Amino acid sequence: MKYIILNDISFIINNRKRIVFSYLLIATIYFWYNVLIDSSKDIYLLYKTLSLDYNYNNGDWLETLMYVYSITIYIYIALSLLTKDLKSSASNIFLRIDIRKWILFKIFSIHIISTLILICMYILIILPNYMNLLSFDLYILLFKNILYIFLIQNVIIVLLAIFSKFKTVVPFTIILVLTNIFVFPTSVLSLNGIAILILFFFSIIFLLVIYKILFVNIFESN
Secondary structure, eight states: OHHHHHHHHHHHHHHSHHHHHHHHHHHHHHHHHHHHHHSOOOHHHHHHHTTSSOOGGGOOHHHHHHHHHHHHHHHHHHHHHHHHHHHHSHHHHHHHSOHHHHHHHHHHHHHHHHHHHHHHHHHHHHHHHOGGGOSHHHHHHHHHHHHHHHHHHHHHHHHHHHHHHOTTHHHHHHHHHHHSGGGSOOOGGGSOHHHHHHHHHHHHHHHHHHHHHHHHHHHHHO
16 A cells, blocks of 8 residues: 555656646635735635635636636546556556455545645645634534545546446436536535545445446456
8 A cells, every 4th residue: 555655646746746736826826816806814715715615606707617626636636546557557456456455545545645735725825824713623624625525536436437337328427417516515614524424435335346346347448
């Protein structure tokens, strides 16, 4: 597991550092843009910058772009780290490790790296501007934010496996997502921490089962 994590961190630093840096830079610029517009640094501005209380009905297209951009970055990181191994070392992976162990370690690595990126974001925005807000509630919010990102990444990774076997369901999935996009929970602030934790554990179990069943299709499609 240590090798997988170090290898993935090295990959991000060597191959995806511009993506990560751009994400942190754009979020910082977005924060200061809102400070200039609102002339304040209230708690809502923090939530807005970190996409913690986003709502489709707010009518703020810039906030919508920031929310979509943030989610897309974490999905991109997850898929990049997963597919790089499938493309470069698929033939050697199972000489050393069982499929379930590999995907479990891989998911753990993806989540560790995503957490580090998110913590960097919090440090950049919170420490210079919201030191007085450091509290237990803020750590709970960070925990919920992390789980929210993990859950989305796990769902995408499961869909990748399903699409590798059943390519015909891709258009139906896209239609399903588009027709239900406005019922998808987007406010981390309003999420129940226990509920999202339970969903996260169920997603891990489901992911392990799917990858055990479809691992041949996954490797052949990559």
